Amino acid sequence: MSAPSVSIDDQRDALFAELAEEFNAFDRLGRLVRKVSHLVKPSVIHIEAHKTETNNGKYESYDEAGSGVVVKVSGSDWILTNRHVILGASPNEILLRSADGRQFRPTRIYTDEGTDVAVMQVTNMDLPAARVGDSESVGIGDFTIAIGSPFGLSHSVTFGILSAKGRRDLSLGDKKIDLQDFFQTDAAINPGNSGGPLLNLRGEVIGLNTAIASSSGGSEGIGFAIPINMAMRVADELVRYGRYRRGYLGVVLDPDFGPNDLGSMDQIPSGALVKTVHRGSPAAKANLQRGDIIVRFNGAQVENDDHLVAQVGMTPIGSNIPMIIYRDGKRYRAEVELTDLN
Missing domain, CATH: 2.40.10.120 (Thrombin, subunit H)
Structure with missing residues (x-):
């Protein structure tokens, strides 16, 4: 059926x-x-x-x-x-x-x-x-x-x-x-x-x-x-x-530095390369040097120069911040006390 x-x-x-x-x-x-x-x-x-605003010498309102x-x-x-x-x-x-x-x-x-x-x-x-x-x-x-x-x-x-x-x-x-x-x-x-x-x-x-x-x-x-x-x-x-009051570290970073520049340092996934350390700055007092690669800032991996700039700028001034840097292929710990950019 x-x-x-x-x-x-x-x-x-x-x-x-x-x-x-x-x-x-x-x-x-x-x-x-x-x-x-x-x-x-x-x-x-x-x-x-x-x-x-002024546009070609003329005031424009909007x-x-x-x-x-x-x-x-x-x-x-x-x-x-x-x-x-x-x-x-x-x-x-x-x-x-x-x-x-x-x-x-x-x-x-x-x-x-x-x-x-x-x-x-x-x-x-x-x-x-x-x-x-x-x-x-x-x-x-x-x-x-x-x-x-x-x-x-x-x-x-x-x-x-x-x-x-x-x-x-x-x-x-x-x-x-x-x-x-x-x-x-x-x-x-x-x-x-x-x-x-x-x-x-x-x-x-x-x-x-x-x-x-x-x-x-x-x-x-x-x-x-x-x-x-x-x-x-x-x-x-x-x-x-x-x-x-923006945090100030006192370094100039290399914007062109990237993962391809790390060479044989496979243990470093990313970081920010220091080009200049300003005299008397928090970075100078923390003994940072030209050529240092900052790989960790306040416990966070540093992705690139823009990332480090944002991290530093948003960190409360007066804070003692741990960092990890690589210098001549060796790993170092450092601590920096940020000051006010202004």
Whole structure:
């Protein structure tokens, strides 16, 4: 006796049931993204800066949109953003708008050129501060959410993953950013997202969206964010001291030095070659010499000159930092006490 045939309608119903079951798992992720967006949006600020610049002897005025996020810095609420978002605008030319439509003007502004980080304070802002995460714990492939004002469209939400970490030596137009250690994400980031938060699915800020790599001027799936640990360290210094006190080692490094120059030293995967040691600098006091290869700094492997510059620049001044160097093929330990670059 043959088995009863299954109708096309029954087959379709069975497929719809399978689809519904699989969708439930996917829908939980969608609901999580909605919860994160709902939770963090009140902490995100739309920024409009009126700027004036000279072009061929003529003054040109224009408005530029960007984003910011309210965070706790040294116990007070501050708006964290990128320096380039507000550069060239005075406090009364900067309009801040919250997700509920309220408008504010900043009363205090501090910026740092070397990291492109800025903080602004507003009197009686009364907005919730976003929760700050740990950017060191973020891994490649983790889901990310970006909130900002792409092309002036305030409080827009995009979703993606963390594509890479430790992006350095990036050419970012006319923006001078010396200390680079960017996250890369494929969450859509466009002009106007700058200064807004990059979030994890716990609703924590893990980065400050800063730049895009694009030939068209729009999102092409390659956006960059300053890791939040780095941004918050700069913000804390700005609030406490009015400037970022950048760590100073006192060496000139060879930018052309790479793994191929290590020769037979297979035990050294990477490092930074010292070309010059400045007299009286922390490096000189630690007895570093021309030709030394710095391979570890504060316990971390040194990848190249840009990596070491970022590590030194983000290390608190006054810290006694262990280093491992190679000199004439031999391994040495050294300790350096960093001072303030300024």
